[in-house]
Amino acid sequence: MKKRCVWAAGVLLISALLISCTAERSNISAKNDAGQKAQKEFDMHAPYVRYHFQDPDMDFTFGSVVLGSISNGGAETGEAFYVAANIKDGDAASWQDEWLKMAARVEARGLKSLEGGNAISAREQLMRASNYYRFGLLAMMPDDPRLKQTAIKSREVMKQAGKLLDPPLEYFEIPFEGAMLPSYFRKAAKDGKPRKTLLMLGGGETFAEDLIFYIMPQAIERGYNFMTLDMPGQGILPLEGKTFRPEMHHAVEKAVDYALARKDVDPARLAVFGISGGGGFAPQAAQHDPRIKAVIMNACVVDAYPLFASMTPVVTATPEKVATFTSFHGNTVKIVAWRWGVPMDNVPGLVEANRGFSFEPAKVTAPALSLVGEGEYSSDETKRQQKLCIDGLANPMKKLVVTPLNEGASNHCVMENRSVVAQVVFDWLDGVFKK
Numbered sequence: 394m395k396k397r398c399v400w401a402a403g404v405l406l407i408s409a410l411l412i413s414c415t416a417e418r419s420n421i422s423a424k425n426d427a428g429q430k431a432q433k434e435f436d437m438h439a440p441y442v443r444y445h446f447q448d449p450d451m452d453f454t455f456g457s458v459v460l461g462s463i464s465n466g467g468a469e470t471g472e473a474f475y476v477a478a479n480i481k482d483g484d485a486a487s488w489q490d491e492w493l494k495m496a497a498r499v500e501a502r503g504l505k506s507l508e509g510g511n512a513i514s515a516r517e518q519l520m521r522a523s524n525y526y527r528f529g530l531l532a533m534m535p536d537d538p539r540l541k542q543t544a545i546k547s548r549e550v551m552k553q554a555g556k557l558l559d560p561p562l563e564y565f566e567i568p569f570e571g572a573m574l575p576s577y578f579r580k581a582a583k584d585g586k587p588r589k590t591l592l593m594l595g596g597g598e599t600f601a602e603d604l605i606f607y608i609m610p611q612a613i614e615r616g617y618n619f620m621t622l623d624m625p626g627q628g629i630l631p632l633e634g635k636t637f638r639p640e641m642h643h644a645v646e647k648a649v650d651y652a653l654a655r656k657d658v659d660p661a662r663l664a665v666f667g668i669s670g671g672g673g674f675a676p677q678a679a680q681h682d683p684r685i686k687a688v689i690m691n692a693c694v695v696d697a698y699p700l701f702a703s704m705t706p707v708v709t710a711t712p713e714k715v716a717t718f719t720s721f722h723g724n725t726v727k728i729v730a731w732r733w734g735v736p737m738d739n740v741p742g743l744v745e746a747n748r749g750f751s752f753e754p755a756k757v758t759a760p761a762l763s764l765v766g767e768g769e770y771s772s773d774e775t776k777r778q779q780k781l782c783i784d785g786l787a788n789p790m791k792k793l794v795v796t797p798l799n800e801g802a803s804n805h806c807v808m809e810n811r812s813v814v815a816q817v818v819f820d821w822l823d824g825v826f827k828k
Contacts, residue, residue, distance in 0.1 A: 395429050398418060398517070401712050407470060408617075410598060411808040414582060416658040418815055419441050422439065422461035422505045422600065428480060428821075435611075437482045438450055438454075438769060438805060439453065439668055439804075440452045440453040440456050441767075441798055441804060441805060442456070442459070442801070443766040444456035444460065445474075445477050446477070446480075446482050446483070447482050447483070447721065448482050448483035448719050448721060450483075450719070450721055450722040450725060451480075451482065451483055451488065451719070451721045452659060453804065453805075454531060454613075454721075455477060455740065456804070456809055457804045457806070458531075458808060459473050459477075460473060460809065461808040461809045461810070461811060462524060462607075462808075462810060462811075463552055464670075464811055465605075465606045465607070465608075465609070465610050465611075465745070465811060466517065466520050466521065466605035466606070466610070467520070467524040467526060468521060468525070470523065470773060472495055472499065472521070472525075475495070476491045476492055476495050476502065477785075479491045480505050481738075482719075483720065483721050483722070484719070484720055484721065484722040485531075485532035485533070485719075485721040485723075485724045486720065488528075488529075488532060488721060489529050489530075489531070489532070489533055489539075490530065492525050492526075492528040492529035492531075493525075493526065493529040493539075493543065495525050496522050496526040496528075496529060496600060497522075499518050499519075499521050499522040499525060500518070500519065500522035500526075500550055500699045501522075502518045502736075503516075503517075503518030503519035503522055503550075503551075503553075503554075503675075504519075506559075507519075507553075507823040509755065510682075512557045513557075515554075515557060515713075516554050516557035516558060519550050519551075519554035519557070520551070520554045520688050522550050523547050523548075523550040523551040523554060523602060524547075524602070524606055525824055526543055526544075526546050526550060526726060527544075527548035527602055527603065528574050529549045529602060530543055530544060530547070530600070531545055531721075531725075532720070532721045532722075532728070533724070533727050533728075534724055534727070534728065535631070535632065535728065535731050535737075537700070539783035540629065540632075541608075541629055541632060541649050542599075544600070544628065544629045547600070547602060548564075548602065549607070550677055551564075551602050552564045555577070558579065558662075559581065559583075560579060560580040560581075560582065560583050561579070561581065562578075562579045562605070562609075562780065562788050563577065563578045564576070565576055565577075565578065565650055567622060567647050568626075568647075569625075569643075569644055569647050570635070571628065572633050572635050573600055573719070574622050574623055574624060574630075574644065574647070575604075575620070575622060575623045575628060576620070576621070576622035576623075576648065576651070577619075577620065577621050577622045578603065578618065578619070578652075578655075579595055579599055579609060579613060579618065579619045579620075580618050580657055581612075581617055581618050581619075582616070583654060583691060583814075585657050586657065587657060587658060587659035587660075588616060588617065588618050588657060588658065588659055588662075589616065589618070589659055589662035589663075589664070589822075589826055590617060590618040590620060590652055590658045590659065590662065590664070591608075591612045591617045591619055591620070591647070591664050591665075591666055592620045592621070592645075592652060592663065592666070593607065593608065593609075593619065593621040593663065593664045593666050593667075593668075593671075593820075594621070594622075594624070594645065594666065594667035594668070594674050594675050594678075595621075595623075595624075595627055595664060595667075595668060595669065595670070595671050596667070596668055596669025596670030596671045596672070596806075597626065597637070597669060597670045597732055598669075598725075598728070598729065598732070598734075599627050599628075599668075599669070599670075599730055599774060600628045600672070601621050601622050601623045601624075601627070602625065603627060604621040604668075605619075605621065607668070607808070607811060607814075608666070608811060608814065608815055608818070609621075609817035611674030611811070611812075611819065612815075612819075615819050615823070617819075618657060618658060620648065620651075620652055622644075622648050624641060624645070624674070625637060625641070625644060626638075626732045626733065628734075629741075631731060631732050631734075636732060636734035637670070637732060637733050637734070637735055638645070639745075639748075639749030639750050640677075640749075641673075641674040641677060641678070641750075642674070642677045642678040642680070642681045642682065645674060645677075645678035645682070646678065646682055649663070649665075649678075649682055649684055649685065651669060653684060658828070660821040661686060662826045663684065663685060663686040663687075663689070664685070664686065664689060664825075664826075665678055665679060665685050665687075665688050665689070666688075666690075666691075666818065667688075667689070667691070668689075668690075668806045669689045669805065669806050670694065670697070670750075671690075671691075671764070672688075672690035672691055672693050672694045672750070673693075673694030673695070673697055673722075673750055673752065674688055675688050675689065676690060676693065676752045676754070676757050676782070677751070677752035679757045679758075679759045679761070680752045680756045680757050682826035683758065685759055686759055686760075686825075686826075687759050687760045687761070687762075687822060687825050688757065688759050688760070688761045688762075689762045689763075689764070689818055690761070690762070690763045690764075690782070691763070691764050691765065691806055691807060692748070692763050692764065692765035692769065692770075692778070692779060693761075693763035693779055693782035694705060694766075694828070695751060695752065695778050695781045695782050695785075696750070696751040696778070696781075697747040697750035697751065698744070698747045698748045698749070698750065698751070698776060699774065700747075700774050700775070701743055701744045701747045702744050703773075703774040704770075707740060707741060707743055707744060708741050708744060709741070710726060710740035710741055711740075711741070712738050715727070715740060720751065725742065725810075726740050727762055729743065729745065729803050730742065730743055730825070733746040733747070734746065753785075754781065754784075754785030754786045754787070755785050755786070755787055755813045756787070757786055757787060757788070758787050758788055758791035759788060760788050760791065760825045761782075761788060761790075761791045761792075761795070762791070762792050762793075762794065762818070762821045762822075763779055763782055763783065763788050763792070763793050763795070764794040764795070764796060764807070764814070764817050764818070765779060765793075765794075765795055765796070765807075766795075766798075766802055766803040766804050766806075766807045767795055767796060767797050767798045767802070767803045768798060768803035768804060768805075769803070769804070769805050770795050783802075789827060792821060794817050794821075796810070796814075800813060801813075
């Protein structure tokens with residue numbers, strides 16, 4: 394959220410990119426005295442409209458992450474703006490404190506309904522409470538003792554809420570390299586018949602719970618099972634030493650193993666959708682695993698290394714420069730480095746750390762869709778990566794969709810308009826699976 398979404402694009406590329414974003418709004422070109430365009434720094438986390446805060450990173454997060462989740466039950470307008478009104482602009486501690494207080498209030502309301510036997514009311518409140526605890530984790534440093542306990546709290550509340558859904562949202566863990574990958578699965582229907590399934594992957598700053606609010610309701614409405622998980626680098630796995638690595642497809646393979654072991658998953662209709670850094674993870678997984686029958690990226694990241702290298706805000710983020718950032722933005726940048734296993738006082742090290750985060754489009758044989766917001770697409774490097782992807786993909790069923798600013802669908806991962814994302818993704822995917 395935050396500067397994030399990554400691989401950058403996830404791989405995190407995108408995320409890292411995001412993070413690199415600063416108080417300078419990229420994408421806005423200025424003209425110098427000679428009437429020529431001044432050189433611009435592209436900020437993946439740039440908000441293309443003003444939502445509430447002066448701090449661009451906090452404003453992006455509020456507009457895309459917070460307000461964007463309202464349509465899927467992740468927030469209420471009144472609660473969101475009450476919290477925002479009490480936050481000190483750009484201040485990480487203020488953001489965290491206010492969201493954690495709101496999370497506790499909403500959780501208490503949900504538990505009261507649960508005690509009274511009012512399952513629907515309890516579910517709605519607890520879903521939002523889980524998401525509010527998640528918002529409280531934003532820009533929270535790894536050495537903050539609240540990080541782990543709040544992440545666990547968010548997950549436990551989500552598990553409570555998930556049991557009240559019909560069909561329920563199942564929580565489970567996938568063994569991986571001596572650790573456990575937190576995962577969720579929700580069936581599209583209770584009959585147990587094999588159905589089309591969407592496996593959702595996040596990017597550089599993602600927790601699995603984020604993706605439940607990103608697109609799960611739309612998937613279920615359209616008859617798709619929904620699955621998501623935390624992979625190395627995501628959630629609180631870096632606390633266990635599990636950071637991002639170039640070969641993310643190994644973790645995705647374990648998720649596919651789990652999905653295809655279920656009788657309610659149709660092996661001929663399994664799609665993988667990755668946002669931010671996941672825009673590189675998903676196609677990399679498809680390159681190595683023919684069991685993946687369709688791949689969606691928002692947006693495609695062919696090679697995270699040149700993407701990061703092109704990001705001036707990342708390359709120039711020396712400790713001295715980071716010290717001039719707001720605490721919200723500065724913490725976000727440092728945390729992205731932490732998720733890659735890079736020392737937090739060496740943000741430029743993210744460039745080299747992303748060497749090898751790539752895939753070969755010609756080796757992806759599944760149908761593929763890349764979508765990207767118009768604002769993000771204004772980056773020359775993002776545009777170049779989309780062309781490399783679409784031109785190189787082997788399957789003729791491939792498509793690039795640029796969602797428009799004038800429909801409020803322009804930011805990184807298009808989180809501010811999840812209805813448009815769902816329309817593009819599922820209209821295309823339904824066509825693929827009819828073939």
